[in-house]
Amino acid sequence: MKILSEFRKKSSIDMTYCDGAILALKDYSVMGKDYYTLEEIEKIVSNNLDKDIFVSLNRNFFNADISYLKDILLRLENIKVKGILFYDLAILQLKKELNLKIPLVWNQTHMVNNYKTCDYYFSRGVEYALLGKEITLDEVVEIIKKSSIKCMVEVVGCASVAFSKRKLLTNYYTDLGKEVKNELNILERVSNDNYIVKEENSGTGFYKEKITNGTGIIKDLYNAGCEYIIMRDDLEKEEDFYELLKDTKQYILEKCSLDSYVSKYKKLGDYTNFFFNKTIYKVKKNG
Secondary structure (H helix, E strand, O other): OEEEEEOOOHHHOOOOOOOEEEEEEOOOOOOOOOEEOHHHHHHHHHHOOOOEEEEEEOOOOOHHHHHHHHHHHHHHHHHOOOEEEEOOOHHHHHHHHOOOOOOEEEOOHHHOOOHHHHHHHHHOOOOEEEOOOOOOHHHHHHHHHHOOOEEEEEEEEEEEEEEEOOOHHHHHHHHHOOOOOOEEEEEEOOOOEEEEEEEEOOEEEEEEEEEEEOHHHHHHHHHHOOOEEEEEOOOOOHHHHHHHHHHHHHHHHOOOOOHHHHHHHHHHOOOOOOOOOOOOOOOOOOO
């Protein structure tokens, strides 16, 4: 099992204690920690030939984007990145049309939630799947064990919840006649949970304010045969994130037998998102 990181910003990239990184391509991805040009990605790959560098192209594309998208895919193939995270099925189609060898990662957020659909995408030539954040640990393990696709699981970070192509904060502040800000904290009144809303060029993203602490399930993921775990640099201090990477790497190398690791990282909090909390849908009766 390998560790992939999403770093807070370009200047803080240090892959000493991880096996690779996910880099969001500027103008072709959404909800990235930071955004990278093709030239920056090429430089990072050439300076880290022993690391697995994945590139995120996880936004919706339109007809006008296709010609540019073809060029992007061809350049990423030449750069020899480890794989591409995709949302729009145009990526899958273009890979076939261009006869590309670059591996793809199915990254359609809430839809990546069962092994049969994962196997369908595997049969269409998709090698990896980034599993949804709304399923339980038991469901994650079932997918890993029963699907032929290689799985990625996000274990630490502020979970992304939703994305809208609309400039929601611009609309909100403009309607109130206030200065526009690109970030806002809100309280969701039904669940009483806090969320972070961030507006960027392509739209508006929603994130859980609490950091998901999945350090306690890494051993289960390792035993199930998970290919990659993902850690996002959402900790308060960057030095704490690098310490986490270092300790996690040692934990995995020791075959996840260090009880002190799990005890130490209880300090990240007890929020485990949906890993131990099933989603139950109920029909609401009228009246």
